[in-house]
Every structure is written in C-alpha cells, then in structure tokens.
Amino acid sequence: MDLDELLLDTEDKMEKAANYFVAELRTVRTSRASPGLVENIKVEYYGAMTPIRQLATISTPDPQLIVIKPFDPSSVSAVEKAIHKADTGLNPIADRALIRVPVPPLSEERRRQLAAVIKKLAEEAKVSIRNIRRDSNRELDRAVKDADKPLSEDDADRGKKQVQTLTDTYEEKINAALEKKSKEILEV
Secondary structure, rough: OHHHHHHHHHHHHHHHHHHHHHHHHHHHOOOOHHHOOOOOOOEEEEEEEEEEEHHHEHHHHHHHHEEEEEOHHHHHHHHHHHHOOOOOOOOOOOOOEEEEEEOOOOHHHHHHHHEEEEEEEHHHHHHHHHHHHHHHHHHHHHHHHHOOOOOOOOHHHHHHHHHHHHHHHHHHHHHHHHHHHHHHHOOO
C-alpha cells in the first residue's frame, strides 16, 4: 500500500467514525421533537424487522410533537407497539391512520444525564479515531521495513504528520457536534 492509499483509507475510516457519532446524536432526545428519535426504531412488519422511516412519513409539525403516518394503515398498531418497546420514554397515541408522539420537556436532572451520555459517546468516537491513527502509523512503520515496496523514513514521518492532522480534524468535528448537541440539550 502506498502512502496516498493509506492516507485515503485512514481519512475514509475516520470520516465513518465521525459520521456514526453524529448519527448517534440524532437519536438522543432533546426537549424538541425530532424525527431522529423514532426513525430507526424497528417494527415487525410482515415478519421482517423494518425501521419506521421505511414504513411511514415522519414529521414534526410543532416542537413538542412527532407525527408518524404509516403508508399501510394496518401497521399503525405495530408501529405504536414498537415505540413502546423501544423504551424511549415517549408515549405514542394512535389515531386511525396516524400516530401522534408528544415530546414532553426534559427535567434538569435528565438533561444532565443526557449531556453525560453524549459526552461518553463523543469519547468513544475519539478513541475510535485514535485507534485508526494507531493502525495507520503501524502500517507506515511496516512499510518502512517492507523489502518488496520500501517506504523511506522521511515519507513515513510525513505520512504520520498527515495522519495526525486528519486525527485532529476529525476530533474537532466530534467536539463541534458534541458542543452543539450539549447546548441543545441543556437549553431550557
């Protein structure tokens, strides 16, 4: 593997780790309604576990309400049960062809708990990025010793600096997402 390939692979892995963290943040509840709170909940639909987003349209007509309108009205009760089972703290209300999910405001204690949870998620994402950095640096060290396609030590050092730059960039992306979500959770 040459240096450019290694750097592209490293960047791709770090991007995926950061994007996973951002996707996880969407599922964390704030005091505002968001489709992300319910869109990935799995519903048993004709024997297959299917995310709600594939079975229905999800909207937030106001900051305290999520409205789910299944494409198949016969699946309303299955969607309602799945939301109850998901243990999100939300209580769906079924109306013939749609489901209303009121989002109650969070208590101060719950806000602090959620802030701690997302901080832990952020730290896990950073550890993942640092592990990618470690693996890339090991690969560079191996390439210097490789007899078939040797990499000069100068190129390896340059590569390690670029890997560190990528690490710093993606850790900053995680910090920015964490700060934004923390602010969203803690505001009243």
